[in-house]
Amino acid sequence: MEKKESRPLPHELERMALKERQKHLEERMREIIDYAYEKAPAVKERFDKAGIKPKDIRTVKDLEKIPMLRKDDLIALQKESPPFGGYLAVPLDNLERIYQSPGPIFDPQRKRGFGAGNGRGTDFGKGQIVMNTWSYHITPAGLGVDQLLRSMGFTVVPSGTGNTELQVQIMHDLKVHGFVGTPSFLKIIIDKAEDMGYDFKKDFNLKWAMVGGEMGGEELRKLFQEKYGILCMGGDTYATADVGTVATGCEKQSGMHITADAIVEIVDPATGKQLEPGEIGEIVVTPFDEVYPLIRFGTGDLSMFVDEPCGCGRTTPRLPKIMGRSGEAVRVRGMFVHPKQTDETIAKFPEIRRYQLVVTRPQNRDEMVLKVELTGDAVDKEKLKSSLDKSFKDTCKVRFDRVEFVAKGTITEDAKRIVDERVY
Amino acid sequence: MKEKNYLPPFEVMEKMSRGEKQKVLDEQLKWLVAYAYEKAPATKERFDKAGIVPSKVSGIKDLENLPLLRKDELVDLYKANPPLGGLVTVPITELERVYVSPGPIYDPHHSSETYWQRHVHLVKAVGFGKGDIVVNTWMYNLVPAGLMIDEALRRAGVTVIPTGVGNTELQVQVMHQLRATGFAGATGFFMNIISKAEEMGFDIRKDFNLRLAVIGGEMGGGPIRKTVEEKYGIATGDMYGTADVGLIAFECSAKSGMHIAEGVILEMISYETGKQVEPGEVGEIVVTPIDETYPLIRFGTGDLAGLIDEPCTCGRTSPRITRLLGRVGDAVRTRGMFIHPRQLEPAMAKFPQVAQYQAVVTRPGTRDDLTLNVELKTEEGIDKEKLANDLNQMVSEALRIKVDRVEFVAKGVIPEWHKLIVDERVY
Numbered sequence: 144m145e146k147k148e149s150r151p152l153p154h155e156l157e158r159m160a161l162k163e164r165q166k167h168l169e170e171r172m173r174e175i176i177d178y179a180y181e182k183a184p185a186v187k188e189r190f191d192k193a194g195i196k197p198k199d200i201r202t203v204k205d206l207e208k209i210p211m212l213r214k215d216d217l218i219a220l221q222k223e224s225p226p227f228g229g230y231l232a233v234p235l236d237n238l239e240r241i242y243q244s245p246g247p248i249f250d251p252q253r254k255r256g257f258g259a260g261n262g263r264g265t266d267f268g269k270g271q272i273v274m275n276t277w278s279y280h281i282t283p284a285g286l287g288v289d290q291l292l293r294s295m296g297f298t299v300v301p302s303g304t305g306n307t308e309l310q311v312q313i314m315h316d317l318k319v320h321g322f323v324g325t326p327s328f329l330k331i332i333i334d335k336a337e338d339m340g341y342d343f344k345k346d347f348n349l350k351w352a353m354v355g356g357e358m359g360g361e362e363l364r365k366l367f368q369e370k371y372g373i374l375c376m377g378g379d380t381y382a383t384a385d386v387g388t389v390a391t392g393c394e395k396q397s398g399m400h401i402t403a404d405a406i407v408e409i410v411d412p413a414t415g416k417q418l419e420p421g422e423i424g425e426i427v428v429t430p431f432d433e434v435y436p437l438i439r440f441g442t443g444d445l446s447m448f449v450d451e452p453c454g455c456g457r458t459t460p461r462l463p464k465i466m467g468r469s470g471e472a473v474r475v476r477g478m479f480v481h482p483k484q485t486d487e488t489i490a491k492f493p494e495i496r497r498y499q500l501v502v503t504r505p506q507n508r509d510e511m512v513l514k515v516e517l518t519g520d521a522v523d524k525e526k527l528k529s530s531l532d533k534s535f536k537d538t539c540k541v542r543f544d545r546v547e548f549v550a551k552g553t554i555t556e557d558a559k560r561i562v563d564e565r566v567y
Numbered sequence: 568m569k570e571k572n573y574l575p576p577f578e579v580m581e582k583m584s585r586g587e588k589q590k591v592l593d594e595q596l597k598w599l600v601a602y603a604y605e606k607a608p609a610t611k612e613r614f615d616k617a618g619i620v621p622s623k624v625s626g627i628k629d630l631e632n633l634p635l636l637r638k639d640e641l642v643d644l645y646k647a648n649p650p651l652g653g654l655v656t657v658p659i660t661e662l663e664r665v666y667v668s669p670g671p672i673y674d675p676h677h678s679s680e681t682y683w684q685r686h687v688h689l690v691k692a693v694g695f696g697k698g699d700i701v702v703n704t705w706m707y708n709l710v711p712a713g714l715m716i717d718e719a720l721r722r723a724g725v726t727v728i729p730t731g732v733g734n735t736e737l738q739v740q741v742m743h744q745l746r747a748t749g750f751a752g753a754t755g756f757f758m759n760i761i762s763k764a765e766e767m768g769f770d771i772r773k774d775f776n777l778r779l780a781v782i783g784g785e786m787g788g789g790p791i792r793k794t795v796e797e798k799y800g801i802a803t804g805d806m807y808g809t810a811d812v813g814l815i816a817f818e819c820s821a822k823s824g825m826h827i828a829e830g831v832i833l834e835m836i837s838y839e840t841g842k843q844v845e846p847g848e849v850g851e852i853v854v855t856p857i858d859e860t861y862p863l864i865r866f867g868t869g870d871l872a873g874l875i876d877e878p879c880t881c882g883r884t885s886p887r888i889t890r891l892l893g894r895v896g897d898a899v900r901t902r903g904m905f906i907h908p909r910q911l912e913p914a915m916a917k918f919p920q921v922a923q924y925q926a927v928v929t930r931p932g933t934r935d936d937l938t939l940n941v942e943l944k945t946e947e948g949i950d951k952e953k954l955a956n957d958l959n960q961m962v963s964e965a966l967r968i969k970v971d972r973v974e975f976v977a978k979g980v981i982p983e984w985h986k987l988i989v990d991e992r993v994y
Contacts, residue, residue: 226745236698238726240717243741270660279707279714280731281741286707289664299664303708313667317650317659 156403157457164403164458169202171431172406176200178232179436185220185229186438203406204417211415211427211441214385218246227251233434242283244384250283253387253434268297272317276324277356278304283384284356288323297321304328311336318348321376326354326363333371344371351376361464381465386428386440390462395454398461405430407460409448412441412469420448420460423479423540425469443469445481473563475502475509478541482560488538492531494522497554500543504565511543516554524548571598574681574857577688577829581883588884592832593626595857600624602656603862609644609653610864627832627855635836635853635867641811642670651675655861662860666711668810674711677813679860685830686719686814692826692883693804693817694779695749697724702742704752704760707731711810716751719814725749732756739764746776754782754791761799771799781806789890807891809868812856816888824875824887831856833886834865835874838895839905846876849909851895852888869895871909899990901928901935906966908987914965918958920944923981926962926970930992937966939973942981951975 156164179186180197190196195208220228226241226249240252273292279285279301292299300317302310304324310332313319322329329352336343343349351374352367354360360379367373381399382388389407390399401407405428409418412425426442446462453461467481474480480500489498497516502509513531528546536542572594574580580588603610604621614621617633624630644652650659655675659665664676677683695701701720707713707729720727728745730738732752738760741747750757757780764771771777780795781804792803807825808814815833816825827833834843835850844850852868873889892909899906906926915924923942928935939962943949955973963970 235700236724236726239721240727240729241700241745242729243737247737247740247744249745272660272665278731280729281734281737286729293663298660298662300667301664301708301714302667306709309667309671309709312671316671317665317673 153403157400157459159458161458165203168403168406171404172203172206172429173197173201175429175431175433175436176438178433179438182232183230183436185224186436188229189438203408206406206408206429206439207410207416209439211410211439212437213441214246214248214443217385217437217440218248221249225249227435230435230437232436238434240286242281242286242384244282248385250384251435252283252286253432265294266296268292268295268321271297271320272300273297273321273323274300274302274310274314274319276302276304276310276322276328287382287387292323307331307335308339311339311341314347314349315341320348320350322349322352322354322373324354325356326352326360326367329354329367330363333367349373353380355379355381379464381426381444381446381462383428383442383444386430386432386437386442389426389428389442393453393455393457397453398449398463400453400455400457400459400461401448403459405432408439409446410441411474412472413474415439418447420450421540423447423466423472423481426462441469445469445472445479471561473502473561475511475541478539480511480539480541480561484539485535485560488531488535491534492527494518494527496551497556497558498560499554499558500561502561502563502565504567509565511541513543513546514549514554515546516549516551571595571602571859574684574830577684580829581688581692581885583884585884589626592857595830596627596832596855597624599855599857599859599862600630600864602859603864606656607654607862609648610862612653613864627834630855630865633865635851635865636863637867638809638811638869641672645670645672654863656859664714666714666810667709668711672810674810675861676711676714677858677860679858681830681857682813682860683719683722685828685856686715687722689806689814689817689828690716690719690723690725692819693781693806694802694820695720695723695725695781699725699748699778700728700745701725701749701751702728702730702738702747704730704732704738704750704756711813715813720751735759735763736767739767739769742777743769743774748776748778750777750780750782752782757782757795758791761795771801777801779804783807805890807870807888809870811861812854812858812863812866812868815852815854815856819879819881819883821879821881823879824889825872826879826881826883826885826887827854829885830858833888835872835888836867838871838898838907844874846874849873849892849907867895871895871907897986897988899928899988901937901966902968904966904968906937906968906988910965910967911962911987914961917961918954920949920954921958922978923985924987925981925985926966926988928988928990928992930994935992937968937971939970940976940981941973942976942978946975 151167156167176197180190193210199208217228231251238251242250244250275288277285277288289299289301300313302313333343353376364375368375379392379399381390388402390401392399408427409424410416410427411418418424423445426444426446428440429438445466448460449463450460467483472479472481485500489495494517495515496518499514501512531546574595600621604614619633650673662675666674668674703713703717705712705716713731717727717729728741730741761771779802783805795801795803805818805825806814807816815828815831818825832855834853836853837844837850849871852870852872854866855864871892875887893907897908911926915921920943921941922944925940927938927940958973959970
């Protein structure tokens with residue numbers, strides 16, 4: 144695919160008016176679809192099977208016509224025609240590296256990288272030393288982040304996982320500026336440093352951390368910022384081994400901006416139809432990737448678009464956070480309800496011991512009943528009901544129909560938190 | 568500063584006559600010495616201490632009086648002058664990466680073009696190239712090995728699978744499914760993978776596509792290589808290097824020793840006299856790679872090898888070294904003489920009736936005492952007295968000091984993994 148000279152750069156795209164950006168993105172989308180159809184046999188097969196041609200896909204909305212590619216499909220395709228299941232669009236010996244991710248699934252090395260660098264220049268990291276604690280072996284995480292950091296001008300210590308004490312020593316000796324890895328590993332390193340008698344804030348030079356890859360990193364990020372003065376740069380980053388970076392946080396820490404070198408959709412996992420901002424659905428990605436063009440790759444992860452303007456100046460929609468896996472969620476009256484959300488709601492009520500959300504469909508309408516076991520009896524049930532209702536609606540964007548108080552022991556410890564009993 | 572001199576392509580260098588190449592390397596060295604003296608404070612200090620003026624250096628022979636830079640000293644230098652010991656010519660934040668070797672030594676990622684030219688040339692010479700899919704099992708985290716070999720292979724056009732160490736079963740699957748053509752890693756680990764594959768029911772010859780295994784990192788791999796080649800039909804290759812200077816030698820298809828890589832000045836230094844050894848003799852591998860990022864001038868690797876100086880049938884004119892014969896540190900100074908396992912080994916190889924042996928140095932009074940412990944394969948039909956005499960004579964000759972006694976010990980007294988010479992002296 145030829146690059147046109149006049150093409151806007153990623154950081155320009157990120158700050159464009161919505162309509163203008165859409166025009167550019169759709170142009171690139173059409174190019175990658177033409178290209179993939181021609182070069183990647185599996186893409187052609189998927190199109191042919193669905194009875195569509197590349198020319199049928201003119202707009203992002205048209206993407207709905209293309210059946211999604213699921214991780215499981217890709218695993219099966221790779222088994223059938225190894226190693227890349229017909230999705231590799233370049234000769235195998237053009238690849239610099241091949242990775243393997245759990246599945247097992249092979250990932251080719253691509254030009255699109257990982258991390259928060261999109262739209263930042265090559266001098267961005269000049270003068271700073273960064274510890275990259277993602278593992279460099281087998282999966283693309285460590286080497287992908289390494290490549291990206293170096294391209295931004297950082298000096299990278301490829302320290303990988305483990306060896307906590309050595310990591311502390313490196314961080315101290317080299318006056319490391321930045322940390323990349325999981326929030327929990329950074330916490331382990333800080334704890335170890337304190338065990339070793341260091342005053343982390345005084346004795347270390349750690350200015351920022353790019354931490355992610357785990358659910359529930361928000362609390363640790365808060366701790367790093369407030370207690371240790373470590374700026375959690377870009378908040379979270381969302382990337383997968385299959386498609387690379389999908390969204391990255393900005394300095395305003397108000398969610399993750401979607402990347403400008405892919406089309407990202409939020410869809411109903413059951414139908415593949417695109418959802419409106421504010422509606423929770425599966426993240427589907429079409430990366431502008433000339434090596435491995437996985438058109439409409441369903442990540443299996445749930446989130447939603449927030450399209451209010453961000454203070455950072457980027458106009459791209461944001462994903463507030465990853466809200467769970469699509470397999471565990473239940474769609475009720477058009478909205479996904481995920482155990483993560485219900486857990487979050489119930490956690491605010493210490494008087495509730497256990498709960499279960501039961502979804503039925505009595506008369507063509509989804510009905511939700513929240514079954515609740517209380518810790519003790521001295522509870523104002525009416526008051527609890529109304530606070531539950533409000534809290535549930537705030538978090539899950541949909542209301543339950545009623546609360547049922549059940550006797551202690553009715554809900555077993557290992558019971559599913561959301562049960563779908565609908566019959567259509 | 569003078570511009571760096573032109574260095575011919577290594578494809579040309581490798582066929583140059585000795586004298587011609589010497590001239591090129593001396594010119595390079597002149598430039599490197601001046602550059603390192605100016606940019607790396609630790610180099611300036613070494614030269615000043617030795618009273619050597621860089622502008623007067625016209626070739627490697629002028630550096631005879633510059634004391635070797637040893638690995639142990641590197642550790643001290645890094646401690647004394649953090650973060651890079653005064654050895655690296657650019658500020659730390661100009662480096663693409665910083666590695667961590669035991670010490671800790673903070674090895675710089677080399678950015679010098681000569682360094683990569685050498686590495687690419689070397690991995691190609693060992694047999695890798697475009698179209699190969701190579702499993703790289705050297706470690707990528709912390710130490711330079713994995714990422715250095717990864718980059719050299721990729722620059723040579725190879726597709727790399729960065730598996731690193733461990734996960735033997737996964738390694739088997741990846742190697743099988745991706746039809747890997749090559750392997751790079753430690754000999755022992757390669758054999759683990761092969762055994763695991765057989766255990767999993769694979770036939771290495773039929774189910775795998777392995778063409779070349781470049782295995783190294785361990786001494787005495789000879790018999791294993793033979794097995795790999797004859798039983799499994801996989802060619803083997805060898806590369807030698809250290810975390811500090813990168814790869815510096817490789818085995819060519821003629822398999823008669825390892826060629827010193829182009830762009831590296833080699834000296835083989837006697838650990839006894841400190842002087843350059845003659846061809847056929849054993850010495851410490853001392854190198855000065857032409858590398859402006861990390862100019863380690865006269866770096867003593869601590870590894871011992873024999874110097875081979877006959878022309879190689881492959882047509883390369885570079886000097887060769889034998890497989891590694893031990894570490895300088897394994898030598899035990901006894902009664903004023905260094906005795907080294909590599910002296911003991913060929914002498915003992917002449918006694919097929921011996922299963923295991925170990926020389927033990929003690930100091931009962933004020934004299935070093937040398938006992939040779941010997942475990943026999945069988946005692947049947949052996950004239951022990953005669954054997955003890957023969958052993959004593961042969962070994963005393965090889966070590967150039969008198970063995971005090973030969974003792975026959977029972978099986979198990981000498982542990983399976985043991986040093987050939989142990990120093991048990993207490994002063």
